[in-house]
Amino acid sequence: MCLAIPGRVEKLDEAGKFPRMAEVDSGGIKRSICIDFLPDIKIGEYVLVHVGYALEKINEKEAKEQLESFRKAEDIIAEKLK
Amino acid sequence: MKFIEEFRDKVETEIVIERILSLPLKRMRIMEVCGSQTHAIMKYGLEELLPEEIMLVHGPGCPVCVTPPEFIDMAIDLAMRKDFILASYGDMLRVPGSGKDMLKAKADGADIRIIHSPLDAIRIARSERQKNVVLFAIGFETTAPANASAILVAEKEQLKNFFMISCHVLIPPAVEYILSSDNISLDGILAPGHVCSITGYKWCENISGRYKIPVTVTGFEPLDILQGIYRTAEQVVSGRYKTINQYKRAVTREGNPKAQEVIKSVFEISERNWRGLGSIPCSGLNIREDYSRFDAVKVFNPEVKTTNENKNCIAGEILQGVKKPAECILFGKTCSPENPVGAPMVSSEGACAAYFMYKRNKGILHGQ
Amino acid sequence: MASDEITGISCPVPQVSNEKITLGHGSGGLLTHELITKIFLKEFDNDYLNMSHDGAVFISGTQKLAFTTDTFVVNPLFFPGGNIGDLAVNGTVNDLAMCGAVPMFLSAGFIIEEGFSQEDLKKIVHSMKAAAVNCGVSIITGDTKVVEKGKGDKLFINTSGIGLVQDGIDISPKRIAPGDKIILSGSIADHGIAVLAARENLNFRTEVHSDTAAVHDIINKLLQVCKDVHVLRDPTRGGVAGTLNELARSGQVSIFIDEVRVKVKEEVNSACEILGFDPLYVANEGKFICILPGSEAEEALKVIRSFKYGNDAEIIGDVRAENPGRVILHTRLGTKRVLEMLSGDQLPRIC
Numbered sequence: 001m002c003l004a005i006p007g008r009v010e011k012l013d014e015a016g017k018f019p020r021m022a023e024v025d026s027g028g029i030k031r032s033i034c035i036d037f038l039p040d041i042k043i044g045e046y047v048l049v050h051v052g053y054a055l056e057k058i059n060e061k062e063a064k065e066q067l068e069s070f071r072k073a074e075d076i077i078a079e080k081l082k
Numbered sequence: 083m084k085f086i087e088e089f090r091d092k093v094e095t096e097i098v099i100e101r102i103l104s105l106p107l108k109r110m111r112i113m114e115v116c117g118s119q120t121h122a123i124m125k126y127g128l129e130e131l132l133p134e135e136i137m138l139v140h141g142p143g144c145p146v147c148v149t150p151p152e153f154i155d156m157a158i159d160l161a162m163r164k165d166f167i168l169a170s171y172g173d174m175l176r177v178p179g180s181g182k183d184m185l186k187a188k189a190d191g192a193d194i195r196i197i198h199s200p201l202d203a204i205r206i207a208r209s210e211r212q213k214n215v216v217l218f219a220i221g222f223e224t225t226a227p228a229n230a231s232a233i234l235v236a237e238k239e240q241l242k243n244f245f246m247i248s249c250h251v252l253i254p255p256a257v258e259y260i261l262s263s264d265n266i267s268l269d270g271i272l273a274p275g276h277v278c279s280i281t282g283y284k285w286c287e288n289i290s291g292r293y294k295i296p297v298t299v300t301g302f303e304p305l306d307i308l309q310g311i312y313r314t315a316e317q318v319v320s321g322r323y324k325t326i327n328q329y330k331r332a333v334t335r336e337g338n339p340k341a342q343e344v345i346k347s348v349f350e351i352s353e354r355n356w357r358g359l360g361s362i363p364c365s366g367l368n369i370r371e372d373y374s375r376f377d378a379v380k381v382f383n384p385e386v387k388t389t390n391e392n393k394n395c396i397a398g399e400i401l402q403g404v405k406k407p408a409e410c411i412l413f414g415k416t417c418s419p420e421n422p423v424g425a426p427m428v429s430s431e432g433a434c435a436a437y438f439m440y441k442r443n444k445g446i447l448h449g450q
Numbered sequence: 451m452a453s454d455e456i457t458g459i460s461c462p463v464p465q466v467s468n469e470k471i472t473l474g475h476g477s478g479g480l481l482t483h484e485l486i487t488k489i490f491l492k493e494f495d496n497d498y499l500n501m502s503h504d505g506a507v508f509i510s511g512t513q514k515l516a517f518t519t520d521t522f523v524v525n526p527l528f529f530p531g532g533n534i535g536d537l538a539v540n541g542t543v544n545d546l547a548m549c550g551a552v553p554m555f556l557s558a559g560f561i562i563e564e565g566f567s568q569e570d571l572k573k574i575v576h577s578m579k580a581a582a583v584n585c586g587v588s589i590i591t592g593d594t595k596v597v598e599k600g601k602g603d604k605l606f607i608n609t610s611g612i613g614l615v616q617d618g619i620d621i622s623p624k625r626i627a628p629g630d631k632i633i634l635s636g637s638i639a640d641h642g643i644a645v646l647a648a649r650e651n652l653n654f655r656t657e658v659h660s661d662t663a664a665v666h667d668i669i670n671k672l673l674q675v676c677k678d679v680h681v682l683r684d685p686t687r688g689g690v691a692g693t694l695n696e697l698a699r700s701g702q703v704s705i706f707i708d709e710v711r712v713k714v715k716e717e718v719n720s721a722c723e724i725l726g727f728d729p730l731y732v733a734n735e736g737k738f739i740c741i742l743p744g745s746e747a748e749e750a751l752k753v754i755r756s757f758k759y760g761n762d763a764e765i766i767g768d769v770r771a772e773n774p775g776r777v778i779l780h781t782r783l784g785t786k787r788v789l790e791m792l793s794g795d796q797l798p799r800i801c
Contacts, residue, residue, distance in 0.1 A: 002118035002143075002224055002276040002302060003726050003800050004332075006085035019201070019235055027083035027720025030655040034201060036231060037341040046085060048279060048332050051171075051221075051800050052199025052653070053228040056279040056338055058085055062330035067088055070097050070309065083720050092783050117801050125728075127785025146801060172726075172797035185794075189470040195651075198725075198798055202651060225800065304783060420480055420793045429801065 004050035006058055007033070009043050024049060085331070089303030090126075098308040099131050102315060107135040110318045111267065112311060113403055115257060116274030117144030117429060118302050124436045126304045136315060139403035140436065142256050143274050145220045146173045146429035147401060148356040153249040154179030156384035157218045160247075161192035163382075167210060168194045169203035170218040177428045180387045200232035207236070207244040216378045217246045224276040226250045226367055227341035230348035233369070233376050245378035248369050251354055253277045254285040255365035261293045265404040270314035272300040272307070275329035280345075282337030286325040294323045301329040348373055357425050358397030392416075397424035400433050407437040414438065474794025476523075478688030478733075481794050483696075502700050503623055504548040504683060507615055514615040516551035518542060521608040527574065529648040531641075531659030534607055535577035537735060540664045541686070542611040543585045547666040548682040548738065550621035550673060551613030553585060558592040558609050563602040574605070585664045587611070619673055625680035626701035628771040631747035633740040635665065635754055636762040637713040638690055642732035643721045654724075658717050661759075663736030668757045672740065676750045681741040684734070688792070691730040693739060694777045695791040702774040707767030707789075709782045726799030730779075731792055741769065 007026035012035070024033040024047060035041050035054045047054035088094070114120060120140045123129060129138060142148055158179060161168035168184070175184045175196070188194045193213075197203050200217055207215040219229040229246065236244040253274060260266055273286050278299045286297040296317035300310030310328045317323060327333055345367070354366025369377040378384070394412050399405040407413050407426070417423035419435050426432030474481040491499055498506040505518030522538045539556065546553040558578065562571065582589055589609075640661040647654040665684075673679060681701075685693040690712070698705045714722070714729045722729045736759055742750055747765050754760035777789040 002116050002222075002274060004224070004276050004279075004302075005720075005724050006083065008084070018238060019231065026724060027086075028656065028717035029720045029724060031653050031724075034199075034228070034231065037227060037338055037344070039340065048276070050224055050276065051228045052201050053231065055224070055227075055276065055341065056332050056334075059331045063085055063088075066309070066328075066331060067094065067305075070094070070101060083716075083723060086723065090782065095783055121801075125781075125787065126783050127781055127787050128783075130785040131783070144801065171800045173799050173801050175797055176794075185472050185474065186470070189472045196798060198652065198800070202653075205651075221800070419790075 004048045004055060006046050007031070007049050009041055009045050009047060012041070012043055015039070022054070024054070086303065089301070089305040091305065094305050095131070095308055098305065098312055102136070102308070102312050103133055105315055106319050107133055107315065108319060109135050109137070110269040110315060111137045111139050111403075112270040112272060112314050113139040113141045113260075113268050114272040114300070114307070115141040115143040115253065116277070117147070117432065118276075119272060119274065119300065119307060120144070120433065120436055122302050122304060122307055128304060128307060131308070132311065136311065139268065140433035141403060142260065142356065142359060142401040143222070143253060144426065144429050144432050145222060145251060146177055147397070147425040147432045148251055148358065149174065149177065149220050149249055149425070150355045150357045151179045152386045153247060154184070155181070155387045156379060157216070157247055158182065158184060158187045158192065159384040160216050160378060160382060161187055161194050162190070165213045166193065167206060167213050167215045168192065168218060169197045169206055169215060170194060171198075171220065172196045173429060174218060174220060176422075177425055178422065200229050201235070204232055204235050204241070204244060207241050208239070211243055214243050214245060217244070218249070219246050220249045222251060222253050222274070222277050223280045223345070226349065227280060227344045230344045233348050233373050234344070236376060237373070244376065245381060246369060246376050247378045248349065248367055250349065250367035251356060252351070252365045252367065254281070254289070255362050256356065256359070257289060259359065259362050260402050261289065261295065263402060265399070266402050268295060268403070269318045271295060271297045272310045272314065273297050275299055275301040275306070275333055278329070278333045278337065280338050280341050282335050283325055283327060283333065284335065290323050290325045296323045297325045299325070299327045299329050299333050301332065358401045360398065392423050395424040397426050400426050407434040410434075472794070477792070477795040478686070478692050479792040479794055501622060501624070502696065504545040505551070507549050507551070516546050516549035516613045516615050517610070518545040518549065519608065519610040520545060521606060523603065523606050524645060525603060526645070526648050527570065527605060529645050529660055531644055532662040533574055533577050534605060535574035536581050536662045538607040538609045539578050539581035539585065539587070540662050540736065542609040543587060543664045543666050544684050544736070544738070546611045546613035547669040548621070548684055549613065549615065550619040550669070550679070550682065551615045552670060553587045553611055553613040553666050556582065556587050556589045556609050556611045558589050558607065560592070560594045561602055561606040562594065562596050563604050564596055564599040566604050571605070581664065585666060616673070618677055621679060621682050623681055623697055623700040626697055626703055626741055626769055627680065628703055628769050629744050630680055630741045630769040631744045631765050632705065632707065632767045632769065633742070633747065633751055633754065633763055634690065634712065634766045635668070635738045635740070635760045636661070637715050637718070638685070638734055638737065639714060639718045639722060639729035639732035641735040642689070643718045646725070647721060654721065656717050656721065658715070658721060661734060661736040663759045665736060665738055665759055668754055668760050669738070671757070672750055672753050675753050676742060676746045678746060679740060679742045679750070682738055684738045686735065687733045689729070689731040689733060690739070691728070691777065691789045692791060695789065697741070698777050699775045704770045704773040704776045704778060705767060706770055706778050706780065708780045711764045711766040713762050713764060727796050730789060731796050744768065
């Protein structure tokens with residue numbers, strides 16, 4: 001039950017609305033997504049969307065680190081082997 | 083698409099494969115719990131990249147596969163009634179109940195509509211006030227908050243014609259069930275990343291501590307899965323058994339408290355019969371008494387048929403990773419994606435369907 | 451059949467277990483083939499039909515003619531990039547082109563639901579006229595029926611077409627041969643996604659539009675330059691994967707394609723991700739697959755790319771002898787996967 005797609009928050013309903021919706025852009029497709037589970041989300045941040053709801057904010061720093069972590073280790077190993 | 087493409091990069095995956103191959107490997111069985119992970123493994127042919135020592139076992143994390151047939155029968159019963167609309171996610175339409183599936187019911191005249199969000203069911207209820215709209219709410223903890231939220235919206239708007247069949251199943255009890263069974267031996271677990279986005283991963287820590295098995299919270303892109311396998315294999319060969327979070331960009335230890343709160347306010351934990359696995363205590367979600375007016379089962383009493391599952395279907399053992407699909411006497415003969423007997427053959431991420439598509443073609447793929 | 455054995459033809463036509471027709475029977479997948487084989491071909495059995503091509507080619511006097519028919523049931527009727535009328539003309543013109551024919555004449559049959567807007571009908575017919583003029587064909591005969599409200603989904607259109615096949619042209623699925631290369635004329639899944647996105651229930655806002663277009667002029671030029679084209683096919687319902695499976699089976703060859711060479715526009719790809727669709731199985735219009743001897747492929751590619759609707763053409767794969775009937779995808783990660791024929795339509799997933 002796990003098909004969830006990242007998207008960028010482009011617009012936000014005002015706080016206090018229920019259900020509170022946001023316009024989220026996923027690779028050029030814009031959808032109206034419910035952000036009730038992420039009350040502190042801001043425009044420009046990325047969210048993970050499943051069945052029309054934002055489940056979690058995407059941690060961009062962690063995403064970047066995840067890509068670098070294995071490369072970094074590779075470089076360290078390569079250095080040691082020189 | 084950002085946060086997707088980077089995690090499908092060939093060079094990045096090659097680096098992780100190198101790291102896996104550099105481990106002092108021994109034979110190990112790693113279960114990927116979630117069906118969407120199985121789907122990605124099949125789609126990208128990841129098993130082809132892995133060394134022989136690592137065997138992937140497909141777990142029960144496929145709600146399509148484990149939804150009990152009686153729920154499908156109830157959904158079809160309601161859908162066939164006059165002035166009823168059944169709103170269902172697409173995945174379920176080809177799953178047979180004890181008799182037909184929803185696609186066949188549609189051909190028989192049932193008003194069944196495919197939805198992509200529980201809010202679609204709410205929209206249908208708003209625009210078709212003369213009809214009873216029933217949301218067939220399946221899914222794990224990933225989908226439960228959204229389905230719960232639909233009930234809250236219906237309550238706020240006083241929608242008298244919105245109802246739900248709640249058929250949610252919970253992952254942690256299923257994983258425990260598998261680990262505590264004598265049948266199965268596993269060396270590591272890839273925990274489902276999106277379930278953990280909601281629940282957090284304290285439950286994984288309990289499992290790795292209690293069963294002394296490494297658990298890696300893993301995402302769904304090829305790089306995520308390969309990194310998850312690496313992290314797990316690394317622990318297996320060094321005899322460690324902690325819980326590690328590979329999917330940090332979308333999972334925190336605490337999960338999403340707001341989503342957890344919504345689940346708790348609308349649903350309560352119940353026993354659930356898992357198709358193929360049998361009854362697992364505290365593994366389902368039912369609608370709370372406070373919201374029982376939305377409970378389609380209580381309000382409309384749909385017929386529950388006696389299920390006569392094919393005796394030869396070993397879906398249960400397959401969902402637990404005890405047996406492989408090829409060991410089933412029906413596999414590829416009576417049971418195929420065109421004519422599925424058991425649910426793991428229906429869903430493209432079910433172990434049997436995945437096996438059918440991928441493994442039986444192994445000779446072709448290695449020959450070309 | 452043990453799981454790891456390869457038994458030649460991969461998917462035997464499944465037993466007809468349903469008594470009723472389901473939507474899956476119209477998907478272009480295995481169920482469609484089952485229906486055609488068990489009901490239509492069984493009764494109509496003849497050499498023309500058994501060629502399993504987009505149209506039939508026959509001799510009349512000294513001339514070689516191609517004859518084809520198609521019925522259009524798209525929902526919604528109007529979508530970004532066109533409407534049912536454009537599809538009805540372009541689709542049949544393209545089917546004639548896939549037979550190697552120069553399209554000449556079309557017929558048009560209309561089944562109209564009671565209550566349908568005459569204004570909408572005028573718009574659609576106007577589109578058909580414009581498309582026909584663009585293609586250099588005339589609609590020379592037709593029919594109109596009206597059915598009661600509730601008995602027809604607003605409008606269905608059937609068009610049949612006749613074209614002239616030039617001397618020396620022999621396009622047939624049976625001509626596919628190991629060593630052939632496969633050209634795909636452009637990006638995939640545009641039409642299927644545009645139509646889906648236009649349905650109200652999807653909550654999509656997107657710029658994706660249908661790629662409906664007539665490609666007969668590209669084919670005409672191609673056949674002048676490359677006389678030995680073996681197969682032409684437009685990958686409509688069932689998508690590229692469905693079409694290649696049909697060709698692999700009828701030609702008893704295997705087809706090998708390279709995922710990174712298959713173009714998918716960014717937004718189309720995003721829509722497929724959201725729905726859980728594989729773009730290789732999504733319907734196309736205004737696109738074609740050309741299979742021809744490897745030695746002619748580069749030349750053919752140049753010709754196709756010189757046209758507006760062939761700008762994005764690529765050589766996406768080749769034809770092999772081993773494992774006949776199979777289509778194999780070389781994935782972006784360097785692994786391989788068999789692209790099976792689906793039994794019915796792809797259904798949107800949330801798992």
